[in-house]
Amino acid sequence: MYAPGDVRVVDRPDPRITKPTDAVIRLSATCVCGSDLWPYRGAEPINGPSPMGHEYAGIVEEVGAEVTTVKPGQFVVGSFFASDNTCAICRAGYQSSCVHREGVGGEGAQAQRLRVPLADGTLVATPQVPDADLIPSFLAASDVLGTGWFAAVAAQVRPGKTVAVVGDGAVGLLGVLAARELGAERIIAMSRHGDRQKLALEYGATDLVAERGADGVARIKDLTGGLGAHSVIEAVGTQESMMQAIRATRPGGHVGYVGVAHDVQLPGDELFFSHVHLHGGPAPVRRFLPDLMDRIWHRRIDPGKVFDLELPLERAADGYRAMDTREAIKVLLRP
């Protein structure tokens, strides 16, 4: 990305092993993230041309001398933050705050090849190279599925609970899927777009609410005996969406927020009297990868459906455009 709205596909040197804990993978697929739209829309600064992309799945080509858990030829998925998976923070399940974490986005996963640091702690391999039709689902596990899943876990989704989901992008939709898998009794998807409503219903939504803001909150209250939802997933990251999530949650309920916060200020007094639990942040996808990849491998879940447009990597700019204009929910790029 050269500037807001200006995405170009250019030749760059192939990534190489630079540390003995690195791996280099050949991407089977990559994609454009909702968070990539923040700089694309000028809502986040870009300092000169920046490699983009942080979602990846592919075949290991080479590993450093110290890598022991993955080997060339294996199909692997990793998260946007590389982690050692051994420090106290990782062991507590917060690999995206690993004391040795490194972003993989710096080198850009919207590419043919990617160097992944801390390969042993970051990458998870499938039993065998998967069938081609499963690739989109495994790619989804790299971020949007893991993020929606974390949001549902952070929102303490459990059997019998009513869950509301704020945001109908890929993460929100996969939050619906996660809520269903975690046993939610009722799942209210807040969406005003027909194609996304349809997918939300496929993924397990039991109710749709098209209203937003105060009206949206009032509808959630109507649907929950005036109390609010037990669990609310926030998957947008704006002031409005955060307040909508907090206000739609009953006292003692849980908000799981994973939309990357932009210009959000939470009023302490309202939060205090809301009595909600608040938890979120950059999803520790690595915590969930073995379980999620197992569910995909056995075709129990189909998160790849969020990719409703597939383009060759060369057409990345068209992919950004389609997501920016909401023509596509999420764009898969084939290197």
Add this chain to the structure above:
Amino acid sequence: MYAPGDVRVVDRPDPRITKPTDAVIRLSATCVCGSDLWPYRGAEPINGPSPMGHEYAGIVEEVGAEVTTVKPGQFVVGSFFASDNTCAICRAGYQSSCVHREGVGGEGAQAQRLRVPLADGTLVATPQVPDADLIPSFLAASDVLGTGWFAAVAAQVRPGKTVAVVGDGAVGLLGVLAARELGAERIIAMSRHGDRQKLALEYGATDLVAERGADGVARIKDLTGGLGAHSVIEAVGTQESMMQAIRATRPGGHVGYVGVAHDVQLPGDELFFSHVHLHGGPAPVRRFLPDLMDRIWHRRIDPGKVFDLELPLERAADGYRAMDTREAIKVLLRP
């Protein structure tokens, strides 16, 4: 309280049963709360002369026709919010957000007698009238002990964890006691006042940190291998104390905040990347009362030590002054 700094003891009509669910109690003791200092210091508006006080323990004098669980002659403790203890929110343990909640502070517990609404759902009786020396501890259960306890529970204090406590008022000190009772391995009290440090150590603090703000956070990191505490109790309610609590918590850790928020705005991006769990609000003291009263009855805990000044109710103004100037941690008033 007639105005900031202006507290007077005046004659008012005795409270009476106004609803069949009410009880009237004769107070054995009442007290001044840290939160009473907000209006006293002009940091919260007062609309004309206002009855003050919301902490109470005493003997039931009269009950309404529908009250079944307490009866005249019993010694009872209740919380600052009356609750039905039967609605979905109460059953989830959030009695201070009960759908029928009523503040008892409106009539003022700094008095000889108090009408308590929803007596069945609010009051808890002791097996017999307790010995006089236990009265201060039972009075503490009405708010500051229950609030410190809730903060520790909200901060997920568990055996083996390191807990930091921001705030050395009565609530913070009883947060230390709660952390010890809940099995914390290490309890770091942040305090710069000798008398409070001493009580913190008696209540189970293993470390004292006198620094505040960024320096205080740095000390907590030093004491925890650079990671931060697992659990942090926030018992002040200012912007500085909230940020200190959030920054002193390790990723994946828990902040339990019970200081009544005043002019607090939490920056969404910092909260997002902090990876902390945030929970708090007005403590649902009623959830904990049976357990806490049992511990006091059997003399396993001595929360009444936070009262380091006792005055007759007539001298309430002196009590406010002593707390405002920090001459006293907490002032007990004898009606």
